[in-house]
Amino acid sequence: MHHKSLVRGLSTLVTTLTLSVSLPLFADDRAMREALEAARSQQWSRIDQSAVDGHILAGYIEYHRLRHQLPHVEPNQVLDFMARHADSPLAEWMRGQAQSQYGQAGRYSDLLAVSDGPPAGGERQCYYYTALHDRDPATAVQGGRDLWLVGHSQSSACDPLFSRLRANGGITADDIWERKMLAWQSGESGLMSFLGRQLGSDWQGARDAVEVLSRDYAAITRVPTHIGPNGAGSGPLFAAAMHGFTRADTEAALEAWRKIAAHIPIESHHRQEIEHDLAFYSMVRNVTHNLAWVDDVLPRLASGSLLELRVRNALASRDWSGAIGWIEMMPEETRLDSRWQYWLARAKEIQGDSIAANQAYARAAQGRNFFGFAASDRLGQPYSLGLERASFNEEYRSEVAQWPVVQRTHALMRIGEQGLANSEWYSAIERANEEQARALADYAQRQGWYAKLVQTTITGRMWDALDWRFPEAYRESFMRWGESTGVDPYLLMGIARRESAYNTEALSPAGARGLMQLMPGTATLLARQLGISDPGPYGVLEPEMNIRLGSTYIRDMIDRYRGNRLAAAAAYNAGPGRVDRWLRDAPEEFDLFVESIPFRETRDYVQAVLAYRVIFESLANGGNTDGIAMLSAHETNVRYDASLLARN
Structure with missing residues (x-):
């Protein structure tokens, strides 16, 4: 409940996952916990090495020891560590640490020796491309130009790279001007000034134009059309100025654009950017004079994305012919989505x-x-779940329990x-093949690791494994408090699944x-309403209490909207005050009401919660959707307007 507008080579993994390794399950967890704390603070004398040798987590101590020695170790030591821990996130963490430390020390050949292509993160990328330059x-x-052409300051690690590129022509005065304009769009005045000082006197007219436009966007029709030497600065300047003008006054911005568009020498991508912004804000703000x-x-x-918005506007005005035309104009992948086929x-x-x-x-x-479910209701047919299930024999499950990643995960939790x-678990999912990923999901389910299980299906893209994506987590609590409050327990499950993924x-x-x-604050009020002690910010995390209070709140929202779960779900996400306002201006039909919700997060939230409750109820019914309805007849047929409010 937000009340705001609201996750390499596989050969090593295959080997280490499919062989039972005869390592001890754990040596001394207390010693390992103390050793890890000491290693993080580099207090090596506190570590009883004999107590942690052979422990499944010994690699974590070695990681901190080697990291502390960087950059004064040879790259072959780093590579050896990575090879021995290739089935763990420790390998890539060590690579990243080595790249940073070697780069900071100027050991560029060593940096390249431990690298496997461009790294993540701006600072490491700057070190990497500096090393790669020769x-x-x-x-x-x-790579350096991509790092340069952003509207914010980069790490000082980029300075040597940028200096080399400016010296050899990789970054030109045109690029400096373009970055200055990107900084203007981002509101980075300090960076703008810094970049402006790097431009020569031949850019003075361009600087003057920015000064004028900064005071008055409407002056865009009066500044010169050719900006900078040979007009090279025109595109970035007009794109940046129109960026601000469109957000400040969309109607006036379009009027100005129509006067200058045919006369300014800018590249097509700048023109596309300007017109995309104008179209978007014209529709979002419903600027009537701009719509033609x-x-x-x-x-x-x-x-x-613009066509989707245009269809939504057509639906809001019940322009059915227009909706058809704009839907048919969508890219095929978008057009064939259930949402747009329904409309x-x-x-x-x-x-x-x-x-x-x-x-x-x-x-x-x-x-x-x-x-998709609403379309099935229109056709009078059961819902399509596309449910896939996997099964594993007990022998294989016993083998999975001995996989090193499973043992490390258990040890770290202990x-x-x-x-x-x-990190251990999800990195293994990313590297695993389909069978291995499913085996790990099966293991997480049997362990009751519900949050890990849901995230496993996301990381492993197991979209049809509904038993794992929507597990029976805390079922007894949902059923108990659903019965106590009179709220559909499958709706409660759908809310919890969407809110926290368990x-x-x-x-x-x-x-x-x-x-x-x-x-x-809401938990405090609900506890007072129920006559129980305030759970406080930590007590509210306890699942039973959280479900009890959440059930009470959604019940209050359902009562507020005369039993309507669509409106109640919207209020749970965005707050009842907003939903009250939306209903006063809403179209009457349920589907048009959902599509008319102005906040995308809430619009998606309502759809997800109601679809999730169908899935939960269907799974409880053995995967059979017969007799299951997403909405009641009343929710489908009632008028979605101010009459839905229990208190007008």
Whole structure:
């Protein structure tokens, strides 16, 4: 509940995962915990090496020891460590540490020796391309330019690379100007000033134009069309100025653009960027005078996201012919999505073309989502789950339990290193083949590691493994508090699955906590309402308490909206005050109400929660969707307007 607008080579893994390694399960977890704490703080004298030798986690101590010795170790030592720990995240962590330390020390040949292509992270990339400059200058120049052309400051690690590129022409005055304009767009005034000082007097007119436009965007129709030497600065300047103008006053920005567009010498990507912004903000802000221009430019922009927005606007005004036309203009992958096939069917149905409507409904109904289920309801057929199940014999399961990654994960959990345990687990999923990933998912399920299990299916892209994606986590609690509050327990499961993916310690940026993501203040009020003690910010993380309070809150929202779960789910996510306002201006039909929700997060949230509850109930029914309905007849047929409020 947010109340805001709201995851290499596989050969080593195959070997280490499919062989039972005769290592001791663990030596002394207490000694390992103390050794790891000491290693992190480089207190080597505190480590009882004999107590940790042979422990499944001994590599973590070795990692910290070798990391501390960098950069004063040879790259072959780093590579040896990585080879011995190739089935663990320790290998890539060590590579990253070596790249940083060798780069900082200027040991560029050593950096390249431990590298396997461009690293992640701007600082390491700067070191990498500096090291690569003499060996592969073309790749280094391109990588350096990509790092240069951003609207924010880069790490000082980039300074040597940028200096070399400026000296040999890899970064030109045109590039300095373009970065200055990107900094303007990002509001980075300090970087703008720094870059401006690096430009010669032949750019003074360009600097003057920025000064004028910074005070008054409308001056864009009066500044020179050719900016900088040979007009090279025109595109970046007009793109940056229109970026700000469009956000400040979309109607005036378009009026100015129509005056200058044909006369300014800018590249097509700058023109596309400007017109994409104008179209987007014109539609989002419903700038009436701009909409005819938007319709003219959309076919040329060929943007799937803009076409989606245009269809939503057509639906809001019940322009069914327009909706059909814009849907048919979408890229094929977007157009064939259940959502847009559903709306194509609805429009065709309203126009009286039942054959085309049923064909589109049938395509939509193949989807396992809100609009796919809604299409199935229109056709009067069971929902399509596409459920896949895997089974493993007990002998193989016993083997999986001895895989080193499983043993390390257990050991890290035993010593309280949940973050490291997750890293071990998910990195193994990323490297595993399909069978191995499924075996690990099966293991997580049998261990009751529900949060790990859900994330495993995401990392492993197991989209049809519904028993694992939607496990029976905390089922007894959901059933008990569902019965106590009168709330559909499968709705509670759907909310918890969407809110936290079963991470009992989930903490949102806004401060929402636990399985059902309760704000501490809301939890306090709910506890008072129930006549129980305030659980406090940590007590609310306890699953039973979290489910009890979350069930009470969604019950209150359901009561507020006369039993309507669509509106209640929206209120759980965005707050009841917003939903009250939306209902006062909402279209009457349930599907149009969902599509009209202005916050994308809440729009997606409502669809997910209602679809998830179908999946949970179907799994409880053995995977059979017969007799299961996503919405009640009342929820489907009621008018979605202010009359839905229990208190007007």
